[in-house]
Amino acid sequence: MYARTHGRDREREFPPLDAFFFFWYHLPTSHQHISTCTVAFTRTGGPQPAWTREDRTVMHFPNLKTANTGGARVAARPLARWALAIVALIMTVALFAPSMLLAQDKAPAKPTVSLYGFLRIDGVWDDSKMQNHQYAMWVLPEDPAVGISDNNYLTIYPRVTRFGLNVASFELGEKVTASGKIEIDFQSGGTESRAGLRMRHAYFELKYGDFALLGGQTWQLLSPLYPEVHTDGVLWNAGNLGDRAPQLRLTYAPKVGKGSVVAAAALGATGAVDAQDLDKNTYLDGASSAVPNVQGHLMLEQTLYANRPLKFGVWGHYAQEQTDKPFVGETRWDSWSGGLELSLPLVERVWIEGEYWMGSNLSDVRGGAGQGINLFTGKEIDARGGWIELATKPTDKTQLYLGWSADDPEDEDLVSYDEVLAANEGLAADKKLDPVTYTGRTLNWVGFVSARYRVWQPFQVAVEYYHWVTEYKGLESGIDNRIDMHFSYFF
Numbered sequence: 001m002y003a004r005t006h007g008r009d010r011e012r013e014f015p016p017l018d019a020f021f022f023f024w025y026h027l028p029t030s031h032q033h034i035s036t037c038t039v040a041f042t043r044t045g046g047p048q049p050a051w052t053r054e055d056r057t058v059m060h061f062p063n064l065k066t067a068n069t070g071g072a073r074v075a076a077r078p079l080a081r082w083a084l085a086i087v088a089l090i091m092t093v094a095l096f097a098p099s100m101l102l103a104q105d106k107a108p109a110k111p112t113v114s115l116y117g118f119l120r121i122d123g124v125w126d127d128s129k130m131q132n133h134q135y136a137m138w139v140l141p142e143d144p145a146v147g148i149s150d151n152n153y154l155t156i157y158p159r160v161t162r163f164g165l166n167v168a169s170f171e172l173g174e175k176v177t178a179s180g181k182i183e184i185d186f187q188s189g190g191t192e193s194r195a196g197l198r199m200r201h202a203y204f205e206l207k208y209g210d211f212a213l214l215g216g217q218t219w220q221l222l223s224p225l226y227p228e229v230h231t232d233g234v235l236w237n238a239g240n241l242g243d244r245a246p247q248l249r250l251t252y253a254p255k256v257g258k259g260s261v262v263a264a265a266a267l268g269a270t271g272a273v274d275a276q277d278l279d280k281n282t283y284l285d286g287a288s289s290a291v292p293n294v295q296g297h298l299m300l301e302q303t304l305y306a307n308r309p310l311k312f313g314v315w316g317h318y319a320q321e322q323t324d325k326p327f328v329g330e331t332r333w334d335s336w337s338g339g340l341e342l343s344l345p346l347v348e349r350v351w352i353e354g355e356y357w358m359g360s361n362l363s364d365v366r367g368g369a370g371q372g373i374n375l376f377t378g379k380e381i382d383a384r385g386g387w388i389e390l391a392t393k394p395t396d397k398t399q400l401y402l403g404w405s406a407d408d409p410e411d412e413d414l415v416s417y418d419e420v421l422a423a424n425e426g427l428a429a430d431k432k433l434d435p436v437t438y439t440g441r442t443l444n445w446v447g448f449v450s451a452r453y454r455v456w457q458p459f460q461v462a463v464e465y466y467h468w469v470t471e472y473k474g475l476e477s478g479i480d481n482r483i484d485m486h487f488s489y490f491f
Contacts (some may be wrong), residue, residue: 139478161343239405328378414440417474
């Protein structure tokens with residue numbers, strides 16, 4: 001689809017798209033395959049272009065073959081594909097809507113760009129070994145069988161330091177505004193004195209009335225709340241889902257009562273977080289499925305009896321992963337989640353919030369205690385979890401948090417320590433499987449308390465305590481008492 005932008009045609013708007021519903025007529029009903037489908041958007045009114053070209057946009061939906069892997073999984077796919085088709089149609093309309101509404105009678109305003117961020121140093125002390133002491137997600141098993149004992153650990157690092165550029169909202173044309181953000185930190189490998197840069201956010205957003213179109217990398221729609229502790233890992237794989245990933249998102253947020261209703265849908269990259277490649281062919285299994293990570297979020301927000309709004313919402317996602325060669329007899333896996341969110345003001349300066357979720361094959365969205373596929377059976381790992389946090393801001397300088405979070409994978413879906421030992425029988429030492437890596441984590445939970453104080457407006461001192469427990473299938477649990485003290489200067 002195109003728009004003329006010269007001469008008197010500068011002010012012409014797109015006419016109706018009469019072939020819009022052609023898509024629905026050709027939508028398949030069989031779960032065995034999706035036939036090639038053509039969607040034609042055709043001009044029906046107004047002057048025709050002076051130059052020679054076919055005045056339409058054609059979209060081809062490729063044939064997607066589906067192996068019959070049995071039972072519930074096959075039965076669920078027609079529904080999933082209808083959902084994919086609906087979201088794809090919505091996003092297609094969203095892509096063309098801004099072009100139809102732009103008024104080209106004046107040059108766009110120049111955007112205002114501002115720098116923000118903070119400088120931070122963390123000192124973390126643990127009394128047990130974590131999988132990563134700066135980017136903690138679970139405790140290693142404290143079992144003599146695997147040679148890991150109850151050892152202390154101290155690390156000091158500035159990697160959470162953050163810089164960002166905000167592109168303030170500016171007019172592109174009549175009723176259409178644009179904004180954007182780029183944000184980085186230093187949590188991307190390297191040595192302690194040569195930390196690597198990491199992209200956190202990089203996106204644009206176009207707004208027209210109650211609609212917004214976002215493209216780039218930012219937070220996924222699922223699990224939109226997060227605990228106000230553990231700044232870098234936000235309790236991922238320990239009860240809190242969702243990460244930052246590339247996506248194209250459409251949001252509708254009309255005002256209702258003393259707040260708004262937010263409805264959003266997004267198409268995102270699958271495999272952006274866990275980078276899974278089971279058949280080791282250098283291609284991400286999520287990208288190889290040729291199916292996007294489809295996300296949705298519906299939330300009601302109202303400011304009723306306190307300055308802080310009440311929020312209640314539902315959210316979820318669906319994605320697929322696929323290998324070119326069979327992995328333990330399987331070539332395709334489904335990933336899905338569904339959850340609830342609640343942020344409830346109790347009185348002024350005191351509130352409680354949290355989330356509950358369930359799903360399957362969640363390693364790419366930070367669930368299942370970091371486990372998505374059983375590497376012995378090739379089956380998806382189901383999990384459920386959530387978190388709850390009581391928060392208060394007794395003064396303008398003080399913030400206090402108390403909470404609990406848990407990620408509970410289904411035990412029957414996990415590999416046991418005995419199964420790892422059996423698989424290692426007869427193998428050479430350099431071919432044996434690592435029991436710590438392959439033994440399933442059956443429960444990962446943490447209780448926490450945090451206090452933050454603004455000594456001066458831009459300077460904050462904080463201390464956080466975590467009691468972290470990770471249970472294993474056939475090995476002794478790992479139990480860590482963790483203290484994180486950090487100092488931050490905001491700008």
